[in-house]
Amino acid sequence: MLRCCRAGAAIASRCAPGSLRGLHGPAMAKSKFEYVRDFEGDDTVLPNCWIVVRLDGRNFHRFSEQHEFKKPNDDRALQLMTKCAQTVMQELEDISIAYGQSDEYSFVFKKKSRWFKRRASKFMTHVVSQFSSSYVFYWKDYFKDQQLLYPPGFDGRIVLYPSNQNLKDYLSWRQADCHINNLYNTVFWMLVQRGGLTPVQAQERLQGTLAGDKNEILFSEFNINYNNEPLMYRKGTVLIWQKVNEVITKKIKLPKEEEEKEVEVTRTKTKVVPLHCDIIGDQFWEEYPEILAEDS
Amino acid sequence: MLRCCRAGAAIASRCAPGSLRGLHGPAMAKSKFEYVRDFEGDDTVLPNCWIVVRLDGRNFHRFSEQHEFKKPNDDRALQLMTKCAQTVMQELEDISIAYGQSDEYSFVFKKKSRWFKRRASKFMTHVVSQFSSSYVFYWKDYFKDQQLLYPPGFDGRIVLYPSNQNLKDYLSWRQADCHINNLYNTVFWMLVQRGGLTPVQAQERLQGTLAGDKNEILFSEFNINYNNEPLMYRKGTVLIWQKVNEVITKKIKLPKEEEEKEVEVTRTKTKVVPLHCDIIGDQFWEEYPEILAEDS
Amino acid sequence: MLRCCRAGAAIASRCAPGSLRGLHGPAMAKSKFEYVRDFEGDDTVLPNCWIVVRLDGRNFHRFSEQHEFKKPNDDRALQLMTKCAQTVMQELEDISIAYGQSDEYSFVFKKKSRWFKRRASKFMTHVVSQFSSSYVFYWKDYFKDQQLLYPPGFDGRIVLYPSNQNLKDYLSWRQADCHINNLYNTVFWMLVQRGGLTPVQAQERLQGTLAGDKNEILFSEFNINYNNEPLMYRKGTVLIWQKVNEVITKKIKLPKEEEEKEVEVTRTKTKVVPLHCDIIGDQFWEEYPEILAEDS
């Protein structure tokens, strides 16, 4: 026998007047409404394909200005991005490689992943959620003198790649994009910061120039060899899992001895490690064959 | 320590030897890879349907224990959720109503919304991202003595509702769920906290009981009338846009006077306002007809 | 000539040598392969929306020439299309209205239809399959002197409409299309057949003309009032379900009489009936309110 709330018009309206009890009140109410679950579509993605989730900062042009990011590259911002991506890889399942540059990061889930039954929404939202909360959480570790003014946003999308070649081409596409943008930005900001041009003038100067022209400007006008710029800027950041040996100090009590004794123990752990290297050529994939290995 | 591959292997290999210039190098490379964009599916959702995004805390059972949430309801946690939901409504476009309870929140976008061309991934990821970053950002405003131990995660899903009745039934479903869970939790924690039962014993005691039985336990054993419990616990939180009159003080300089003068000015603003009321019955929808109005 | 591989290679290889029995052979084989079913996606469509399947003739320009269709309208072809559409409505479930013109037909399934769990592929393929086989089957009933030269093809698509207004606008769109095309074709073929223009000249003559100009040409040059053209050409064909009284002759044996006697019996049946009327205005929908009735 159900007792009834007074509160909640709808439920009360089902009760006999003056009574505390509504025979079938809220439980029925819930089951009566439960048909709305049928409107949830099934967003399971095709099996045996690489699942890529890429996120991008929302309005990061404005965000980077308000938070005084150094131009063209701010080490703190890049390293915070990477810290968040590492957190995502550690917290979620089945991510075998990630690649980031500027305000974007791509996460690659294993072909055979059965995480959350391969539901697209789960992949997308878990990635952006974990990344976004981490961004605020770890902000102060990287921006010591710069307060975070408001909570930033990231959007995400999911893309499937059926073959290993497709996946490698996807990552190459992002790294080529990094190269093109960074070369442009490097020259642009040189022209503005050291060349004394206004942003509009710098833009006009670069209109229609090819990669070679930009290298030439850097070299002849600013004595900069682009190839000597930091790898993190030119190549972006690759995150992979690696076995790492850790030497830790442990207190143990040896038999027949009274007191504990400190000993050094070497332990092998699997960690997410950042690299700043080319992933367009074959070398990287030959060096780390386990990333694409079908059964990894 | 980072390890690095040979810089720019792939790109360099396309350049003339000894030259700084790869005339078409990386640009060509990029266009060669750009076919991978064709793998992005179109996730545009059907026009003229209500778009609901619901998010849920990930592993919040564990999270709430580690952060010592009060049971069965922690005001700080509920208010932080609502603060985040308000931020989402203010930052994103076209949300006309939101409903939250426990560690979940539902956001309803207008039927006619054209935001991001109605792409499902944009709706889902923007909501969970903004919510997650806000959760960490505003944490300290609500949990003054309790430090946030790690960045939490939320997942999200998107559901379409073609008719107003479907949408109201969806929201009713969530509020009926709130009622059922909160009644259960209220009795459960009473039995544990004041009745001295272990969690397992409390669970066994409640097995098979109906709503009326639970009300009876609360009343006869703990002298609690469930209907007097706070509305926020029993009804959850509804967020809607409301015109609010603000009285602000402004300094103005009147003509023919030397000095500025302070005057009070009444300004009308549209704000996100929390309510804790029944949304199952008709009364709410009659009071706020603009929420469902086709052209709002 | 068929060439053949060794019988049962794969299966035989799993059997014990010299035995007729492969104890678990093929069954195991099948279950080993059955994982491929997981690749079938769920194509269930959103509940509470009108489901429209529209089919179009494939290469019907060529088909109509090869089968000497009369221009601009061939009664036999139009009536055969309608016969096929009637068959589709009678054979499949839950179609409440259909609309056809030229070589296309649209079928509207009820909002609440649960046919085949609302799987899109089932709706699409059943419609085009039944239509296509009927087209060949009933061909000779309409084209008595014209042999069917090859089996024609139709393609199909599925579209959802959440509201009644959306659905009415869809049907209006098709009927407005019928009007525009038929007016154009009527003038075009007059200019060619009676005006002596070549197709290219007729096309040039009509370039840029408005509806009024076309009406004027018909009236002043060919003494044709377009509004007197057959409704089937100008409005297309609407198929709806209607109660029809049938008078049938039945033999019955009355009590106390030796012989059977013929009596006339009136029977009410529900039939698919073709109309050629305007469905853009309100009149049609007011006359047949049951078509859009939620619970029909």
Next chain:
Amino acid sequence: MLRCCRAGAAIASRCAPGSLRGLHGPAMAKSKFEYVRDFEGDDTVLPNCWIVVRLDGRNFHRFSEQHEFKKPNDDRALQLMTKCAQTVMQELEDISIAYGQSDEYSFVFKKKSRWFKRRASKFMTHVVSQFSSSYVFYWKDYFKDQQLLYPPGFDGRIVLYPSNQNLKDYLSWRQADCHINNLYNTVFWMLVQRGGLTPVQAQERLQGTLAGDKNEILFSEFNINYNNEPLMYRKGTVLIWQKVNEVITKKIKLPKEEEEKEVEVTRTKTKVVPLHCDIIGDQFWEEYPEILAEDS
């Protein structure tokens, strides 16, 4: 008898009274409705995957009884199915292999196919439409003494397979299914037709039997070695493209001669050829490597 509404109500009402011209009438009307096109979803399928369309007869149990198909296999019915499948392969684009058994057929479109921009609905509906119209069209060529009583229906579905192994496993799954069903049906109909059992008795007799048991019944009770049954029954039908040499007779006029002369010319054509062989083992795929070749 057709009943009709007032001619052109909606459109006429937009015209000036007494005028033949509705200057912008229907065109405007059409554009006003054209928004309904936005409700058509994009059903483009993922690139670089094998596209399989499988069709099945609708209610073919009943159909086969009404048309007196021989049990367990009717050569006419199987050959008609194959004729229709050949027509589908010849009329549509990019089908590299098909496999059929009983009342089902699977068509495999090339991984790289760009036919109709890879829209799922186009693939599905073109296949079932062409198949269905062909079934009626070619019926009389196979069922000479048996008239077709009504137009049959087929449904279709589309499935994607990312890797060659997945595709081979799909086809193996269908062939294993053919084997299991045919073995069962062969014994079942022997027990009924020659063993004098009723269908229910035959079913009970076979309940729980393994493949070996069924082979044993055939052998010991009916002196039938299942492996000697026709390959078409046991293996189904594989359709592939093959180069075929055709010798044709051509009349040509040689120089310096008065009359035409008949000569024999050998011409190479690509034809759809049926095989009845095992496709589960490697042999078939080694013999026809071009089927899976990436760039075929």
